[in-house]
Amino acid sequence: MNREKIIVIDFGGQYNQLVARRVRECNVYCEIYSYKTNIEKIKEMNPKGIILTGGPNSCYEEGAPTCGKELFELGVPVLGLCYGAQLMMHVLGGKVCTAPVREYGKIEVEVDQTSKLFSDVSEKTICWMSHNDYIEKQAPGFDIAAHTPACPVAAVQCVEKNLYAIQFHPEVLHTVEGTKMLSNFVFNVCGCAGDWKMDAFVENTIKALREKVGDGKVLCALSGGVDSSVAAVMLSKAVGDQLTCVFVDHGLLRKNEGDEVEEVFGPNGSYDLNFIRVNAQERFYSKLAGVSEPEQKRKIIGEEFIRVFEEEAKKIGKVDFLVQGTIYPDVVESGLGGESAVIKSHHNVGGLPEYVDFKEIIEPLRDLFKDEVRKAGLELGIPEKLVFRQPFPGPGLGIRIIGEVTAEKVKMVQEADAIYREEIANAGIARSIGQYFAALTNMRSVGVMGDERTYDYAIALRAVNTIDFMTAEAAEIPWEVLGKVSSRIVNEVKHVNRVLYDCTGKPPATIEFE
Numbered sequence: 001m002n003r004e005k006i007i008v009i010d011f012g013g014q015y016n017q018l019v020a021r022r023v024r025e026c027n028v029y030c031e032i033y034s035y036k037t038n039i040e041k042i043k044e045m046n047p048k049g050i051i052l053t054g055g056p057n058s059c060y061e062e063g064a065p066t067c068g069k070e071l072f073e074l075g076v077p078v079l080g081l082c083y084g085a086q087l088m089m090h091v092l093g094g095k096v097c098t099a100p101v102r103e104y105g106k107i108e109v110e111v112d113q114t115s116k117l118f119s120d121v122s123e124k125t126i127c128w129m130s131h132n133d134y135i136e137k138q139a140p141g142f143d144i145a146a147h148t149p150a151c152p153v154a155a156v157q158c159v160e161k162n163l164y165a166i167q168f169h170p171e172v173l174h175t176v177e178g179t180k181m182l183s184n185f186v187f188n189v190c191g192c193a194g195d196w197k198m199d200a201f202v203e204n205t206i207k208a209l210r211e212k213v214g215d216g217k218v219l220c221a222l223s224g225g226v227d228s229s230v231a232a233v234m235l236s237k238a239v240g241d242q243l244t245c246v247f248v249d250h251g252l253l254r255k256n257e258g259d260e261v262e263e264v265f266g267p268n269g270s271y272d273l274n275f276i277r278v279n280a281q282e283r284f285y286s287k288l289a290g291v292s293e294p295e296q297k298r299k300i301i302g303e304e305f306i307r308v309f310e311e312e313a314k315k316i317g318k319v320d321f322l323v324q325g326t327i328y329p330d331v332v333e334s335g336l337g338g339e340s341a342v343i344k345s346h347h348n349v350g351g352l353p354e355y356v357d358f359k360e361i362i363e364p365l366r367d368l369f370k371d372e373v374r375k376a377g378l379e380l381g382i383p384e385k386l387v388f389r390q391p392f393p394g395p396g397l398g399i400r401i402i403g404e405v406t407a408e409k410v411k412m413v414q415e416a417d418a419i420y421r422e423e424i425a426n427a428g429i430a431r432s433i434g435q436y437f438a439a440l441t442n443m444r445s446v447g448v449m450g451d452e453r454t455y456d457y458a459i460a461l462r463a464v465n466t467i468d469f470m471t472a473e474a475a476e477i478p479w480e481v482l483g484k485v486s487s488r489i490v491n492e493v494k495h496v497n498r499v500l501y502d503c504t505g506k507p508p509a510t511i512e513f514e
């Protein structure tokens with residue numbers, strides 16, 4: 001296909017997907033390839049520009065990821081970022097070595113505003129630096145286009161050859177004018193038109209899925225969340241009723257959610273697919289009876305989910321493909337899982353495959369961030385209610401009920417949560433809060449209702465703002481809204497006589513209660 005494309009060459013940096021995302025935000029299609037990709041293949045792709053990413057190595061060390069000189073001789077504009085910048089200088093005859101002063105964090109950089117890369121960028125601008133090595137001497141033919149006191153070569157350019165290299169990271173938001181710099185590269189240097197949109201991604205992905213699946217059978221575990229819904233709809237558009245979606249209702253969903261999912265995907269819904277809803281509430285409740293330890297609850301819910309899914313999959317028989325709604329942050333989180341401590345075991349990442357007889361996994365959303373998945377969802381015509389659904393954990397309300405889970409407690413938290421959500425929507429503040437929900441504390445306390453003493457449960461309201469869900473701060477919900485929610489909950493939800501608001505950030509708390 002002959003659409004304009006920027007290629008990102010991956011040298012193992014942490015922000016590579018962000019680079020691609022920023023380019024896509026300029027409405028230019030972008031794909032990431034390993035640094036091992038053959039130069040002939042790169043030529044064939046006919047990119048409008050190439051971006052070399054950061055990476056953890058020192059480019060002058062033996063065995064460090066590298067690239068050939070030819071990459072810079074294709075006549076295609078190249079932008080090197082951090083490691084990519086150093087590598088470009090190293091390969092083209094400059095000198096890279098350990099910096100006398102390591103720079104890390106937000107640093108003021110002075111840029112040459114006449115450079116195409118820095119056009120409309122302030123002369124002194126805050127950029128995100130993270131490097132041990134630096135460019136001591138640029139390669140022949142390159143001019144310095146930015147510097148800091150500790151980094152005399154913070155950006156270089158060879159204007160005739162359209163080669164640019166910058167030491168800092170324009171892709172992260174800490175670089176205040178980074179997006180401008182990347183769009184300068186994409187438009188001023190590469191001459192892109194910027195006519196790629198999410199509809200093209202959706203259309204091309206559907207086409208590619210159709211080719212890949214052929215007349216094979218596809219199975220999808222549908223949770224009703226944004227990711228699995230978007231993945232399912234894409235597959236349904238690609239292969240229609242060759243797709244079967246299994247929706248396990250574990251009885252730990254929010255109020256009416258099971259029916260809402262069925263309305264959209266079931267026989268009276270808008271899509272051509274086989275929809276199986278398994279009402280497994282009782283199974284989950286009986287497995288959870290008497291269990292109050294959070295990790296044990298998570299494991300039970302996760303295992304039971306797999307068991308139910310497996311039973312359904314067996315009825316369907318052998319399938320060729322299993323669809324997963326994995327999105328990019330899941331890939332990163334599970335990748336880090338090996339080294340970091342397990343705070344909570346997430347049951348929906350990587351749990352299913354070994355239990356199902358299939359040939360291959362399809363993950364159509366693997367390269368997208370959440371908001372891009374939402375855009376794709378809107379593009380596919382999925383109802384807004386579903387597309388902008390609150391993040392909801394796999395174990396559902398099971399981890400929003402502290403201690404033992406019972407059907408009665410599920411009902412209480414469902415009712416309280418529905419009131420909370422309704423009032424937040426009425427106040428028109430839903431889209432301004434990252435995540436919000438009600439949880440049932442296991443605490444009972446004394447209250448008074450009418451003239452009677454009560455000894456009932458306390459509901460906790462949580463609302464947080466977060467960028468990446470790794471850290472979060474408590475959101476400030478207007479007092480009138482909280483007051484209204486609180487009074488409705490104690491009046492409308494039986495056995496609740498107290499409502500608390502959680503002001504804790506993450507860390508030290510987590511977003512969910514268990």
Ligand code: XMP
Pocket residue numbers: 344345346347348391392393394395435469506509510511512513514
């Ligand atoms: P925590 O509680 O770890 O939550 O601060 C961070 C984000 O992850 C969601 N969460 C989960 N999502 N399966 C999921 O898919 C899980 O087991 C799970 N546990 C927590 C949580 O809702 C928040 O958005």
